[in-house]
Each structure stands twice: as structure tokens, then as C-alpha cells.
Amino acid sequence: MIGLILFCVLTILCVIWAWMVYVKGGHHKLPPMYPGLLPIVGHMHLLIGDGLSLWRTAKSIAVEAMKHGGVVTVILGYRVYYMITDPEDALTAANACLQKHFAYDYAKSWLGEGLITSSGEVWKRHRKLLTPAFSLPVTLNFLEVFNSQSRKLVDNLKVHVANGPFDHTVYLRSIALETFCLTAFGITGFEDKNFIQKYMHAVDEILSIVTQRFQKFWLQSDTIFKLCGLQKRHDELAKILADMSDKVIQRKKLARSNGTYTSGTKYKPFLDLLLELSEDNALTDKEIREEVDTGIVTGFDTSSSLLSYIMILLGTHPEIQDKIYQEIKEVFPIDRDVEKEDLQKLVYTEAVIKESLRIFTTGPVTLRYVEKDVKLKNYTMRAGSQCVIMLFGAHREPVWGKNVEQFRPERWLDPGMPANPAAFVGFSLGKRSCLGKTYAMISMKATLVHFLKRYKVTADDSNLRLRFDFLLKPVSGHEITVEERV
Numbered sequence: 001m002i003g004l005i006l007f008c009v010l011t012i013l014c015v016i017w018a019w020m021v022y023v024k025g026g027h028h029k030l031p032p033m034y035p036g037l038l039p040i041v042g043h044m045h046l047l048i049g050d051g052l053s054l055w056r057t058a059k060s061i062a063v064e065a066m067k068h069g070g071v072v073t074v075i076l077g078y079r080v081y082y083m084i085t086d087p088e089d090a091l092t093a094a095n096a097c098l099q100k101h102f103a104y105d106y107a108k109s110w111l112g113e114g115l116i117t118s119s120g121e122v123w124k125r126h127r128k129l130l131t132p133a134f135s136l137p138v139t140l141n142f143l144e145v146f147n148s149q150s151r152k153l154v155d156n157l158k159v160h161v162a163n164g165p166f167d168h169t170v171y172l173r174s175i176a177l178e179t180f181c182l183t184a185f186g187i188t189g190f191e192d193k194n195f196i197q198k199y200m201h202a203v204d205e206i207l208s209i210v211t212q213r214f215q216k217f218w219l220q221s222d223t224i225f226k227l228c229g230l231q232k233r234h235d236e237l238a239k240i241l242a243d244m245s246d247k248v249i250q251r252k253k254l255a256r257s258n259g260t261y262t263s264g265t266k267y268k269p270f271l272d273l274l275l276e277l278s279e280d281n282a283l284t285d286k287e288i289r290e291e292v293d294t295g296i297v298t299g300f301d302t303s304s305s306l307l308s309y310i311m312i313l314l315g316t317h318p319e320i321q322d323k324i325y326q327e328i329k330e331v332f333p334i335d336r337d338v339e340k341e342d343l344q345k346l347v348y349t350e351a352v353i354k355e356s357l358r359i360f361t362t363g364p365v366t367l368r369y370v371e372k373d374v375k376l377k378n379y380t381m382r383a384g385s386q387c388v389i390m391l392f393g394a395h396r397e398p399v400w401g402k403n404v405e406q407f408r409p410e411r412w413l414d415p416g417m418p419a420n421p422a423a424f425v426g427f428s429l430g431k432r433s434c435l436g437k438t439y440a441m442i443s444m445k446a447t448l449v450h451f452l453k454r455y456k457v458t459a460d461d462s463n464l465r466l467r468f469d470f471l472l473k474p475v476s477g478h479e480i481t482v483e484e485r486v
């Protein structure tokens, strides 16, 4: 009897599920289904596991998409996901679907309506207001910070010279976050000398909670998230971070209103630019705080992860390291800081950065909600579904030619490559592409110049194991060794 009841319940659930997946969403034909679909759970079982298995699954989905013209379907529960690698379809989807996937909401009690998490009119207004704050002239003001921070990094690494392999990611993360705090808040803003360390630990912990919630689908239930204590810790951390940023903002605001304010730095910190906007009532204090925190969190981990991959790739390919070193030596025959005029002379260095980002796409995906039907080349995405633009997959499409897995910066020196410029999506693409691209490129160039002038790096990327947790992170095999150049 119980068996019969169970059978009937399961049958009804399967019928409802099939109706929601295949009928309710609309009449448009779905792209080929990724293998492993089960009734009711769909492909949800493939997400179980750690970040390593998630990355294996993501890569396998991208391969399947490429086999089928650049789009496949994945079903999570009853939700339809279009998984896209085709560069043209990726651009269409990126521009047509400006609303983020619900997973971004998990960071909202911390980042609020900051650029990365917001959608709709709020996003549009903020994007327009903030674009000038990320422009080339503003970023060039930060060169002094980029130079001094790069020198600090190089000095910190001295203890590892001729001392065998070590984990360089720890150093890169810490310096990158410090650089972002300096350029965002301005150095004189800190009463507390440990401000940056405290801020970094809180950012690390809250990001790990947000990531867990995204990966472990049972934590997506508010009740379970609360019951296992993660909600409480998440809220505590969000408050710590908000209070820290608010304190700096309030002090600066007060000094501005009573006329005692000077930034104390030669450059104008990002926060000061936002405070100017608030004087025209364009942004509230809360919005300023959310955008400052968003800038820091979107910027520091992405840049430091990419730099760590660049060092591993250069350490694995000594002939490429020799070439970039030759370029750096030509532009900087004596020991001096990187100046504005040097940046465009670093052509091979730029090729190395782009090629590294192509191979190790630090922000591997962007997830969007499909608000209205969107026509791709061969399919129409149904309103109410989700789409995942697989940025790392687009970097392996046939448009890149043969040997897509090979690290070959020379491909960027050929003016005809990539044949379709939309194929390079390391900084995402379309209207919601990365706002900090210029900042990232300039700061990474400065770091590479100072690092490579002082050290020769050795590594072995064949041991590298990666995990997917919003960003692409190394798990093991990423250590490098450094020796001083003579």
C-alpha cells in the first residue's frame, strides 16, 4: 500500500516537473540536453561535491556546449539554464539579460545595491554615475600606489629567495586588498592600524559563506541557512564590514563639511570621488558604502588570482619569461617606477596578461535571469529561465584556432586574432562588463614589472588543481620558487 502511494506521488511529481520544464516555460525548442538528466532533481545531483568537482562539471558542460554549436541545456530542479559558450550568443545574452541570477542576492545584505549585485534602474543609474570614477585618468592617479605596493610585495617575497617552493597567493591577496583599500579609502582614513587586516579577514569569511550558499543548494533555503548558524555569522560580518567603511565615510564627510578636509594623498581616492557625487544628492551614504565595498570585493581577488596564474605560467614557460623580461629591461634600463608613458610600450606584457586570462579565466562565468524571450542564433531563450555565460568556455571556442589550451602570448601580437573580438571575455562582455578593467590592467602591469625585474620564477602548471567558487581558485600545485636576478 505504502509502495503504491509512493509510486503515485512520484509519478505526479514527475508529471508536474516535466510540465514545468518542457511546457510551462514556453513553446521554444530547448538546446541539446546535457547528459545525466534525472526527473524532479534535473542535473542538481551534478552540483554535489566540492569546488574541485564543480569545476570538473563546469568544464564538461562547456565541452558539451562546444560540441553542439555553443549552447546546451541544464535543468536544476525545475529551472531551465541555457549554458552558453558561443561568442555571438554570449554577447546577445549578455546585452539582453541585464538582471542577475538570484544567487547574487546572497551577497545583498553586505553589498546591497552595489554594481555587481543590483539590477534594473538602480544598476543603470549607478553604472552611469560610477563609470567616470573608473576612467583612465582617474586610474593613472593611482600609479604611485601601484608602484609602492608592488615594491612592497617584491620585498615581502625576499624571504623565499632560494628557499624552495612557497604559496605566493597569500602574498598577492594581501597586497591586492591593501592596494584596493588604499585607492578606495585613502591612506589617512585609518585610525586603526590593523584596519586592512581586519577588513580582509571579514571579507574572506563572508565570501566563503556566500560561496557555500551558492554551491550547497540546501543552504538556499532561508530556514536551513538560519538553523545552521550561517545566517547569524553572515549578518555579523556584514555589520562589521559596513561599520568599518561607514566610519571612514563619516569622518571624511565631517572633515569636508567643516572645511578641514584634505585627502592627504597626491591621488584622489575612489571614496572621495563618490563623496563629491553625494554632494549633488546623486548617491546616499548607504549607496556610497555599498559601492566602495563592491569595488574592493570585485577587484582584489580577481586581480590577485590572475597575477598568481601569470607567475605560474611564466615559471612553467621560461622562454616566455625571458621574452617578457627582455621587454621590461628595454623599457626600464634603470630601476625606476612605472610611469604613464611606459604603459603602452609594454606590448608583450599585455599579451601575457591577456593570454593568461584566456587560459585561466579568473571570473569564469556570469549568471543572468532571462526576463523576456531572447533570440540566439539557433534557439530562443524562454522568459523566466536562467542563463550562464561560460566565459572560460568562450576562450576555447574554434575562433581561437588550434591548440587553444596552449599558453601562447604571441597569438595576441597577430592583429587578426581573435577573429571575433567578442571571443575575449575575460572581463565579461556587453553592457555589464567589468568596470575595473583599466585599473586591473595597469595595476597588474606595475606588479609584473617590479616582480620580474627582481626575480626569476619557476613553477610547474602540470600539478595545478583548481576549484570553482564564483572565482577560479588554485587548490594545490600552485607553489612557485623565486631566485634573485643578477
Ligand code: HEM
Binding pocket: 115, 116, 127, 294, 295, 296, 298, 299, 300, 302, 303, 306, 357, 362, 363, 364, 365, 366, 367, 391, 426, 427, 428, 431, 432, 433, 434, 435, 436, 437, 439, 440
Ligand atoms: C583581473 C582582474 C579582473 C577580472 C578578471 C574581472 C572580471 C570581471 C567579470 C568576469 C565581471 C562580471 C561578473 C559577473 O557578471 O558576475 C566583472 C564585473 C565587475 N568588475 Fe571586474 N574584474 C577584474 C578586476 C576588477 C577591478 C580591479 C575592479 C574595480 C576596481 C572591478 C570592478 C568590477 C565591477 C564594479 C563589476 C560589475 C559591473 C556591472 O555589473 O556593471 N573588476 N569583472
